[in-house]
Amino acid sequence: MLTHHDALKALPKNSQKKPGMVQMAISKIAKLYAIEKQIKPLNAEQRYLIRRKKANHYWMTLKSGVMIK
Template structure:
């Protein structure tokens, strides 16, 4: 049996998934470091695996795609998502700000888990005797916990029911 390149065999399938991914209303993206060994050397520069997935309950065909890139430049996401028009949910990494211009059809959304992490880090930075006292950081963590509790309760509901409950219960917490 002759040799073949698996990448070349899968490329049409991958491209078709990308075609459907960029037609979604919401895409979630993240990138993580990885070490790639070149020519047997152990100390190699960081590389990145970028992840893109269809987001929310609106996706009729859930898709998760990965893309290897040697850097963390935001241009990689912009190139990968060429043709995408909708909401892009990320962790707030500044590289995604490349989508923020007057002609962009992409609206950036934050991630509540990453926002919560920043408040948790701020809480740990407080002196020990202040960590349990009421304050702005503790209030933010408490409100986020309430949002998580609401999400847990409404998970089995349909999209319209979740929307109505979020407007009634979650929106006031977020506005506050």
């Protein structure tokens, strides 16, 4: 399974050093996967509530294309 580090390594060498939109997007996706891994054993309602609380910000920034910390 590929990790976000693998995805970053696949980028051209000159873009690996300075954080850009691609790196920020990969980082946010990695955070979403981490949240999903944590909530996997919970029931559907609990997962929904945690997603709304923790993951909504990452989804919204990815969806809008605006990468803001």
